[in-house]
Amino acid sequence: MMKRTIRMLGIISLLITMVFTTFSMQNETVSASTATELSPIADSYVNSGAVSTNYGTATSMVTKESAANDRSAYLKFDLSGLTGSSVSSATLRLYVKSLTAAADRTAYSVSTDTWTESGLTYSNMPAFGNPAGSVRVTNTGWVEFDVTSYVMSEFAGDEIVSLYIKDPIADNDIGIDFYSKENGSTQPVLSVITEPARFHPAPTDSTPFVHPGALFKRSDLERMKYMVDAQKEPWLTSYNQLKADSKASYDYVVRGNSSWTVVARGGIHGPEFESDVTAAYFNSLMWAITGDSRHAAKAVEIFNSWSNLTEMTGGGTEALNAGLYAWKLVEAAEIIKSTYTGWSASDLQKFKDMLVYPGYSQTSVPASVTANNGTFYWRIYNGDSGRHGNQDIIPFRAMLSMGVFLDNRVMYDRALRYFKGLPHRSDDIPYASGPSNPGAQSATNDYFDTFVQSKQTTVADWGYNGVIRNYVWSNGQNQESSRDQQHAFLGLGMLECVSDVAWNQGDDLWNYLDNRLLKGFEFMGQYNTSFVQSYPDQTTPWEPTNFIKRFDRTGRWYSKQINQYFESNFTNVSRGDFAVNRPVYEQAVAHFQVRMGLSDDEAKWTKRSRDYAISASGYEKTGFSLDHPGWGALTFRRPSLAAGDPIKGFSGGAPQFGMHVLPGAVEAENYDYFPIDGEGRTYHDLTVSNSGGQYRDDGVDIKSVSTNNYALTDLDNGEWFTYTVHVPVTGNYKINVDYEASNGNGSIKFAFDGTDATSNVTLPSTGGASNWSTYTVASNAALTKGVQAMRVFVSGTSDAFHLNRILISNSGAAAVTTDVSAAADSYVNSGAVSTNYGADTYMVTKQSTSNDRSAYLKFDLSGITGTVISAKLKLNVKSKSANADRTVYDVADDSWTETGITYTNRPAIGGAIATKPVTSLGWIELDVTSAVAAQNAGDKIVSLYVKDPIATNNIGIDFFTKENGSNSPVLTVVTN
Helix, strand or coil: CCCCCCCCCCCCCCEEEECCCEEEECCEEEECCEEEEECCCEEEEEECCCCCCCCCCCCEEEEEECCCCEEEEEEEEECCCCCCCEEEEEEEEEEEEEECCCEEEEEEEECCCCCCCCCCCCCCCCCCCCEEEEEEECCCEEEEEECHHHHHHHHCCCCEEEEEEECCCCCCCCCEEEECHHHHHHCCEEEEEEECCCCCCCCCCCCCCCCCECCCEHHHHHHHHHHHHCCCCCHHHHHHHHHCCHHHCCCCCCCCCCCCCEEECCCCCHHHHHHHHHHHHHHHHHHHHHCCHHHHHHHHHHHHHCCCCCEEECHHHHHHHHHHHHHHHHHHHHHHHHHCCCCCHHHHHHHHHHHCCCCCCCCCCCCCCECCEECHHHHHCCCCCCCCHHHHHHHHHHHHHHHHHCCCHHHHHHHHHHHHCCCCCCCCCCCCCEEEEEEEEEEECCCEEEEEEEEEEEECCCCCCCCHHHHECCCCCECCCCCEHHHHHHHHHHHHHHHHHHHHCCCCCCCHHHHHHHHHHHHHHHHHHHHHCCECCECCCCCCCCCCCEECCCCCEEECCCCCEECCEEEEECCCCCCCCCCCHHHHHHHHHHHCCCCCCCCHHHHHHHHHHHHHHCCCCCCCCCCCCCCHHHHCCCCCCCCCECEEEEECCEEEECCEECCEEEECCCCCECCCCCECCCEECCCCCCCCCCCCCCCCCEEEEECCEEEECCCCCCCEEEEEEEECCCEEEEEEEEEEECCCCEEEEEEECCEECCCCEEECCCCCCCCCEEEEEEEEEEECCEEEEEEEEEEECCCCEEEEEEEEEECCCCCEEEEEECCEEEEEECCCCCCCCCCCCEEEEEECCCCEEEEEEEEECCCCCCCEEEEEEEEEEEEECCCEEEEEEEECCCCCCCCCCCCCCCCCCCCEEEEEEECCCEEEEEECHHHHHHHHCCCCEEEEEEECCCCCCCCCEEEECHHHHHHCCEEEEEEC
């Protein structure tokens, strides 16, 4: 991270550095961004009616444009103490002392920094430049000016920021006074967020893209496939739901026609296009998961049927319409282009040309582009500078994926830089200019005011509502929170899609801007989910007390309070209505909790919202229209500890993603890849850099063994490395390592899916360095099928051995699967505390205000031999009143009997073992491996308790008991 020397300029700038969000991983704490509050080193105001007077000691700064005299303010800030490589956000916060009426105030850039607080007068005041930010002042208290672009340039320059504040309307005669730095807690503040230096080297225009590399990499597609093959939940259920959709079938009848040249959303050929795009996307996923080429061929048929388009008719919202139509089409095409050889080169090129018709340019818009000539790129290339954020995000979302698909780095960067609020590339077309201020007010309601847009062109690359900092505000509220919750969810969901595409290409938007997206998901989750679900720490719906009242970036809308309705429809409620139409939380949980390792408390409302949506409506489906990728439990869910992604190597500097399938060899240097610092996530290494200087550019020590062959070196006690692997078959495996050791003082241990598969095994000396040998760490390691994190731990004397590769093979010992029937089952009822239900044919589970009912089961493991690898409790759902979770708990006391158990004498329960959403009738499975393994090594009796984990949820679910033959409960146990 770049260090900047703190410079003394007059009064020392108060610099308070606050790292608001940190991630605790093992013993390592990593911060994403640094938020710093700077107080001014100088502030004052000038007065045209007293041209020689200095007001540097005044406790307030007067701003007023009148016929008699003009007064305006100057402020100066020192940036030299900031850490980080770049500024991502800068907000000038001023406290309004008094105002005579509501009015605008604009902050302007000042290039001359030589003025002093004690010497500034109207006569010698420095000239001001372009507008840097504006605000509408309506009340006393804090107001905020977004001055990011200007502060970005000054941070890269002399590290001094001077700003000039005035009424932009001459002779307006409205006075507004701001407190100066002489006023303690109400003094001006410049809040700056800086980003760390890029962890891996920045790509150049010649750096290859990762393919497939839009929403899904090859390893992501393989994870889906292998989890379905292994019949792992929730991947399997989500896949079956996708498969059941008629648009996922290779028998889908294509509705497009290659003779058509025009498409319009809501108009000509629009319904056909929307149906075909969805079918292409679904079939591309089905091809990746099943390997059935008929799905890929169906997607190609759809692409070819629309490849002759020459006009995407957008109407008044062309960027929105073209972006919605393009993004999912390109996502499907990226999967097929990268994984299927049956799309002919000529047809592929024709499709590519169609996306940018009448031709791509990075210097100017082709003269032939008109309202009736031009397709997707020329409808989205500059977003939408006059509308709400989702309508500005949607086109750039499509552009980002389109850049990947077309291998066009300029196009990709155009979208990426826009989301970051950066200027356009010098070799590309500028973004829309500004500033954009409110004109006359046109409408008002309790939640937002609407104004006529007054747009200027004096500032290049203004950045509108689709820029991340302009859409998700510093408290987590977003630009559309006062509009309605459906659009607010839509915008947030699109930003997570953008973030995953960028992440797959090595760019971090997920954690950008002091973890702004996490704040957005937490804010939306707490407001919406607390409205439909009660929690012990939030028993009533949460109402934000920190709601920000401000104009959006277009100047068209002023947010006043959060809106639970639908925009201006104050009858229908949008709050809490996200489970079906807005499937956004699987993706967020996968990133924040698995990739970044945040705890349930750190991402509390994000996880609660995901879990609520599952219990209310089952696993995520496709969502509303074309808005979301959908099927998150299949496509985005990640195994625990699988923070990174498996790679097979590098090509041209880009990682080559691919799953390690066992049995097989895993090169030690190919531990999982992480786009940012992987310390504490994909590895733990005690040195700060790669001591061997070979192969990779992170902190793991790697040396060259021979040409294109590398090994982990300088291995220290306590280090570990993670590899995402797939085990196709549950069973016993032999684990060998290829290593060299100068002594026998080092040890190695393997864990799979968070469970030790071996003990610490000492590796004997091989007779010295360069004497490579293979050693068996375990002959019969019990592994369970599915994609999982394999973690390799190092212990003993540091640098005792070097690790070249890991070799895993079948041990030859077959796994044994045994179905154990329940020895006893019943349920208890708090409304009938002395009643025994042991003879009933079903078990009732329900938590209500009047009475609670929950089930007990007992299994005898005396017939089980060997070590337990896996254990699943299978229950058949007889009936349910609604979708809800059921949790299984451990029970230590096995003395209860089926004919004697009642609510009064029921045994106490232990900790929760597993939770499963119940969304349909039929069989469900709960993973109870840990409890069964413990009891198999103990008294050979397992007692389990099943209940609704949410108190007073009032949702009844009944399960068949052992009195029901083929429907009776089963414990399926796999042993070696």
